[in-house]
Amino acid sequence: MPHPIVEEFAKYATLTTNSGYEMSAAGRPDIVAAIAIHCTDIQKLIASKPAFFTAFDYGWAAKPENYAHPVEAQLQFGLLLVISEIIPTHADYPRLGNICIRTLPSRHINMEAVVRGPNKYIVVATAMIRMMQAWAVTMRHVGDIGRAAPEDTPVICIANFLGGQDLEKAVRTNWPAVTPYLDYLVDTCIAYRLGEVPERTFALAENPDASLLHATQFLFVGEMFFICHELIHVLKHIEAPKERSDDEEVEADHWAASLFIIFQSQLARWYAANGKEHLAAQPTVQAAVYAGPAIFFTVMHTLLFIERLTVAAQDDAATKLEVLNREFKLNGARLFAYEKALQRFKLDKQGPIYQAALQQLDVIAVACRMRLIERYALPAQVSLDQNLFRGFPES
């Protein structure tokens, strides 16, 4: 029997689920095994922090029957890893119980915080997860193309810890090989926009071990940024109406930065202490406080850009564009505000790492824009040379 906190959410979910958008057939052996791995981690975590887990009963979180999908269990682990580090004297400490991560089968690319009685839910739409997966798939395959390019291909990208230089080499030297992956990413966005279930043309990796090493951390770190963001809404903005103000969004990012500092240090330490040194050494994990938000903001930027293009052709375009433009502007403002948050937490000296993370992801964002212009014969000109300088000196 699932725990009452899970059953309570199931009642809410029946009202808002879009059928056909489920992540996977629950009960498949590989899915059961993946959930069990995360539950073992949660069990170990509970045992290692008795003070926190005596104050708050998260026993249900270590039980596989309470999860529909491995992503749910993995994000619940990430959440517990962070909140179990918060000290008892912190003003928000009394509110740290009964926080439950749920995936919701939905075609809307979003996440939200839901409070029902004593239970707090951070809800991630399956479309959001699929969208991030499409990004990881594209990054992985385009990166492979770039690694096969001539060593001396000139690049603007200043770093390669998210594979930015590899991505750039691929775009510069082998555009025809890159476009199917860009089309896949763009078509995934458009399908959700049109209310269709996108096709899954490409796999994350032929070899599951490779996917665990290279792509899963990218997804985990990116997804954990919006979990931390929603956690701040749950803790600080519970009384707020459903439409959140721009100030609340920036405030949530600001405090999410402080949670992400905890997340980065705890995750690397956890992997190192549990025989997963190779994961602790992953640049995405080591730079999570910069990479996580950079992934989130760039994914949203690209999504909104594509949405604006697809909406422009519709009848009621003007009203929809107004809403999209507002979201687009807010996303950009949050991207820059996060840098200020890093300064406030004394991470200003590492500011360039955040910029470098954004620039590397921007290769895919810019390449998507180049592809859309090509596909729809749009008049605007976009090129890597013009667009990869955001915040960077030219030399």
Ligand SMILES: [Zn+2]
């Ligand atoms: Zn928010």
